[in-house]
Amino acid sequence: MNALRTGVSVASALAVAIWLGGLVALGAITAPIVFTVVSMPQSADAMTLVFRRFDVVAMSCAAIALAAEATRALARVPFARLDHARAAVTTLAAIAATYEGTNVSPRIAALHMSGAVRGLGPAGIELSRLHDIAEACGKAEVLLLLAVVALQVICSTRRPEVRGDAPPVP
Secondary structure (H helix, E strand, O other): OOHHHHHHHHHHHHHHHHHHHHHHHHHHHHHHHHHOOOOOOOHHHHHHEEEEEEHHHHHHHHHHHHHHHHHHHHHOOOOOOOHHHHHHHHHHHHHHHHHHHHHHHHHHHHHHHHHOOOOOOHHHHHHHHHHHHHHHHHHHHHHHHHHHHHHHHHHHHHHHHHHHOOOOOO
């Protein structure tokens, strides 16, 4: 049982690390540089491709993290309050990543392909609105994933009797 918990924890931690690290690398480093150094529309075209590819990575990591939470819930009885909190926060981050990857990013890509320019005309206004939603999703994911990391650390360092995993006293 301990080997299962350890394996699940490692898989979840790696998925969350890849997901969180990718968000920070793209949102805080790559996008600002590309959009200031590369002229339009090439910068938008390039970043649209990058974000669409990362959406697949983020959603895959979300699926792994959610599968880990489900496995933890099945393998650990009782499932402590902090475990429930971690699972809930992971679920919220997964919802944000999935919404962005299946709804927002494809619409942004379609608008770019049709020649929309952010802020110009009805299509550009929609593109600007969707870009704002994508940024909000990304920022929400970062904050939620930071909370997941904190909860993973707290849950993994608790003494067994605090977690509710202690063997029954005869």
